[in-house]
Amino acid sequence: MTIDYAGIGLKSGLEIHQQLDSHKLYCNCPFLLRQDDPDFTITRKLHAVAGEAGEVDVAAAHEAGLDKEFVYQGYDTTCLVELDEEPPHEINKMALKIALHISLLLNCKIVPLSQIMRKTVIDGSNTSGFQRTVLIARDGYVETSKGKVGIWFLYLEEDAARTVSEDKNRKTYRLDRLGGPMVEVVTAPDIKDAEHAKETALKIGEILRSASVKRGIGTIRQDINISIAGHPRAEIKGFQDPKIFVDVVNKEIERQIEEIKSGKELVPEVRGANDDGSTKFLRPLPGSARMYPETDLPLLKISKEMINEAKKTLPRLRSEVEPELRKEGLDDQFIDLLFKQGKVGLYRELYYLLPKGNFIAKMILLFPKEFATKKKMDVEEVEKILEDNYASVLNLLVKKKIKESHIKEILGRLVEGVGLEEAIKFESVDVADLEEEIHKIIKSKPGLNANAYMGLVMKDLKGKIGGKEAMEIIKKLMK
Numbered sequence: 001m002t003i004d005y006a007g008i009g010l011k012s013g014l015e016i017h018q019q020l021d022s023h024k025l026y027c028n029c030p031f032l033l034r035q036d037d038p039d040f041t042i043t044r045k046l047h048a049v050a051g052e053a054g055e056v057d058v059a060a061a062h063e064a065g066l067d068k069e070f071v072y073q074g075y076d077t078t079c080l081v082e083l084d085e086e087p088p089h090e091i092n093k094m095a096l097k098i099a100l101h102i103s104l105l106l107n108c109k110i111v112p113l114s115q116i117m118r119k120t121v122i123d124g125s126n127t128s129g130f131q132r133t134v135l136i137a138r139d140g141y142v143e144t145s146k147g148k149v150g151i152w153f154l155y156l157e158e159d160a161a162r163t164v165s166e167d168k169n170r171k172t173y174r175l176d177r178l179g180g181p182m183v184e185v186v187t188a189p190d191i192k193d194a195e196h197a198k199e200t201a202l203k204i205g206e207i208l209r210s211a212s213v214k215r216g217i218g219t220i221r222q223d224i225n226i227s228i229a230g231h232p233r234a235e236i237k238g239f240q241d242p243k244i245f246v247d248v249v250n251k252e253i254e255r256q257i258e259e260i261k262s263g264k265e266l267v268p269e270v271r272g273a274n275d276d277g278s279t280k281f282l283r284p285l286p287g288s289a290r291m292y293p294e295t296d297l298p299l300l301k302i303s304k305e306m307i308n309e310a311k312k313t314l315p316r317l318r319s320e321v322e323p324e325l326r327k328e329g330l331d332d333q334f335i336d337l338l339f340k341q342g343k344v345g346l347y348r349e350l351y352y353l354l355p356k357g358n359f360i361a362k363m364i365l366l367f368p369k370e371f372a373t374k375k376k377m378d379v380e381e382v383e384k385i386l387e388d389n390y391a392s393v394l395n396l397l398v399k400k401k402i403k404e405s406h407i408k409e410i411l412g413r414l415v416e417g418v419g420l421e422e423a424i425k426f427e428s429v430d431v432a433d434l435e436e437e438i439h440k441i442i443k444s445k446p447g448l449n450a451n452a453y454m455g456l457v458m459k460d461l462k463g464k465i466g467g468k469e470a471m472e473i474i475k476k477l478m479k
C-alpha cells in the first residue's frame with residue numbers, strides 16, 4: 001500500500017550508538033572483545049533502584065519482576081571498575097576528543113559544562129545497575145536530500161556487558177565490552193518517510209566512520225522512534241543494517257494504524273526489529289525516573305582549548321576525500337578497502353613520505369592479512385607491529401638504503417620479531433652474476449615471451465632479485 005506519511009502525522013527520529021576506537025571510558029582497560037575462556041566469574045542479583053523522583057521506573061520494575069541471577073565473566077583485560085568495586089577513573093580524554101570530532105562534524109554546539117549522569121539499567125548488563133552517560137553537544141544537523149535533519153543530542157556513554165547465554169533464571173554476561181566508549185546520536189523527529197530514515201542513517205553512519213570509531217558487525221547499533229497521530233511512540237531497537245529501515249518503518253506504521261482501529265489501550269513501548277522488517281514487543285518505554293547524577297565524578301568541563309584542538313584535527317568525510325584519492329591514481333578497490341578498514345589516515349601519512357598510492361595501499365591493506373595467515377598470528381597483532389614500522393621502512397626506501405622489491409620480505413621479518421637493522425640485511429648479489437643466471441634461463445627455453453621468462457626467473461632466483469629489476473634484464477637480453 002502507498003502510505004501518505006504527512007497525512008498520517010508520522011513522527012520519526014533515530015538514536016544511533018557507535019563504539020569509539022579507544023580504551024574504556026572510566027578506566028584504562030582496553031576495549032577488546034575476548035573469545036577465549038574467562039579468567040574468573042562472579043554471580044550477582046540486582047534490584048530496581050528508585051530514581052531521583054523517588055519512584056521505581058516502570059521499565060526497571062518490569063525487568064526486576066523477572067528476578068534473575070546474573071553471572072559475569074572477567075579477564076585480565078578487565079579491572080575492579082567494571083566490577084563496580086572501585087570508583088570510576090577520570091574520563092578517557094581520547095574518547096572525549098573523538099566525541100568532539102563527531103559533534104563538530106554533525107554541526108552541534110558543544111556543551112561547556114556537563115553533569116555525568118547515571119541511567120538505570122536493570123537487565124544486568126551493567127554490574128552497577130546503571131550506565132554512565134554525559135551530554136557532550138546539542139542542536140546540530142545533517143543535510144539530506146529532503147532537507148536538514150536536526151541532531152538534538154550527542155552523548156558519550158559506556159557500552160554494556162555483552163550477553164553470552166540466557167535461560168529462565170540466569171543470564172551470563174562478559175565484561176570485555178562493559179565500559180567501552182560509545183557515542184549516542186539522537187536526531188530530531190524530522191524524518192519524513194521510510195526511505196528518508198534509511199538515507200539519514202546512512203549519512204550519519206558515514207560521518208561517524210570518518211572519525212576514529214570501531215568498525216565491523218556490532219560496532220554500530222541503531223534504534224528508530226516511530227509514532228503516527230493518535231498513537232504513542234514506539235522505539236524499535238537493534239538494527240545493524242539501515243537497509244531494513246524501509247520495511248520496518250512501513251510495517252510499524254501499518255501496525256499502529258491497526259492498533260488505533262482496534263480501540264484497545266495504547267502504551268509507549270520498546271520493540272525489537274526482526275530480520276524480515278516486522279517487530280516484537282520487548283518492554284514498556286522507560287519513563288523519566290531513569291536518570292540521576294553520578295556523584296563519584298566531577299562536572300565535565302570542555303574548554304575552548306579542547307574544542308580548538310578538536311577542530312584542528314577534524315577528520316574529513318569520505319565524499320570529500322574519495323575524489324582526491326582517485327585523482328592521485330589510487331585504484332577503486334583500494335579506496336573502498338581504505339574506508340572499510342579505517343586506514344585513510346594511515347595511508348595519508350605514508351603517502352606523504354612516498355607518493356606511490358597503490359604501493360602503499362597494497363602494503364597496508366593486503367600484507368597484514370597475508371602475514372597473519374602465513375604466520376598463524378592475529379591480524380590486529382600483525383597490524384600493530386607493522387604500523388610501528390611502516391614509516392621507518394619507507395624512510396629507508398626513500399633514502400635508497402633498501403630496495404622496493406625487498407619491502408615485503410623486510411616487513412615479514414619484522415612481524416616475526418626480527419629487529420629493523422637485521423631485517424633490512426640482504427645478500428648482495430653481483431649484477432653480472434644475475435645477468436649470467438638469467439641468460440642461462442632464457443637459453444634453456446628459447447622462444448618464450450618476456451612474461452614467461454619472468455615467471456621462471458622469479459622462481460629460480462627468488463629473494464635475490466626484484467621483479468622490476470629482473471624484467472629490465474630480461475628485456476635487455478631478449479633484444
Ligand SMILES: [Zn+2]
Pocket residue numbers: 024027028029077078079080081082
Ligand atoms: Zn577496567
